[in-house]
Ligand SMILES: Nc1ncnc2c1ncn2[C@@H]1O[C@H](COP(=O)(O)OP(=O)(O)OP(=O)(O)O)[C@@H](O)[C@H]1O
């Protein structure tokens with residue numbers, strides 16, 4: 458049957474078409490600026506972090522006159538404002554007209570090896586090196602020549618614990634200062650793992666000679682202030698009820714004191730209210746949002762992983778659901794042997810059409826997952842099948858399975874590219 462001009466063959470229900478753009482834009486919304494809730498938004502003032510920002514500024518201020526500041530390390534759990542504080546300092550530093558130093562920000566989640574970090578820094582200061590293919594030695598010498606021209610560089614290594622060959626990175630970057638006559642390099646390392654230095658070699662530790670700043674998790678009152686500032690920017694007046702603010706900050710402070718989580722919860726509660734056609738966001742919407750946010754966070758974190766890391770995680774989730782074949786002793790509830798997890802990883806590779814990699818690679822993937830806080834690893838004592846690693850998943854295995862299956866089905870997974 459051919460549809461006639463008046464679409465008579467469609468029922469009323471079927472004829473409900475999508476709205477026009479004008480119609481969409483004219484709809485009332487409770488948001489005034491959604492961008493203010495985005496994870497990349499850095500507000501002009503960061504409540505409860507201005508003192509930390511001042512400390513960082515004082516520390517690097519001598520660089521403006523061409524002196525070399527000591528290395529600095531910033532620690533603190535996830536969502537305690539490390540990245541946004543550093544970004545604010547960088548912004549202020551770059552606003553200066555007269556400045557004898559440069560500051561370069563490197564996110565080590567994306568640039569996670571000595572080669573990639575050095576390449577990134579050289580590229581930023583020398584745009585002609587944009588294309589790849591240069592060897593490490595060439596890039597290193599390039600960096601020395603940049604410094605010899607009198608350039609001082611402060612390198613910010615955010616999420617520094619994600620670097621695979623951190624000892625080499627620290628050694629190479631600190632050694633630069635012995636090889637130049639004029640310019641100098643100093644480092645600002647940022648990490649959400651307070652224990653990450655444990656894995657460093659003695660030599661790297663002592664070459665660091667750094668100052669430390671710790672960012673503590675926000676308490677309920679602090680989260681409330683952070684939220685109130687964003688609410689002014691992101692929502693029309695009077696939209697967010699006091700009960701929503703109170704519940705969001707109570708949940709956040711009792712769980713982790715993570716401002717990112719609080720902002721997500723609020724944004725989600727806003728969308729829930731809007732979907733229901735409400736003019737106000739109350740604690741009821743926050744409760745609904747809480748369930749969704751957990752899942753969203755898991756999804757986002759997993760989806761940034763390359764294929765084999767996702768497959769390794771899938772294997773752990775599978776074992777967590779099926780249960781262990783072996784008997785374990787004592788307090789190892791929820792932990793599984795790395796051997797059986799490897800078997801399920803191989804199954805997962807076959808299921809999703811990837812070639813399984815060796816046990817050694819698998820160990821690497823487990824290390825990556827552990828760094829991201831997705832799994833916990835412990836070593837079993839002697840007696841339980843010799844010395845072996847025991848692994849526990851940090852998220853709901855059902856959600857993990859759902860997310861990874863979807864990622865592969867939709868072809869959204871990037872290649873690990875290691876081998
Ligand atoms: N004091 C603050 N005032 C306003 N917003 C904040 C504050 N602290 C954190 N935020 C917001 O919370 C989110 C998380 O902050 P940020 O990215 O700086 O955390 P982080 O400590 O770097 O966490 P991670 O260790 O996971 O990288 C960002 O959207 C940031 O804008």
Ligand SMILES: [Mg+2]
Pocket residue numbers: 539540541615616
């Ligand atoms: Mg950060």
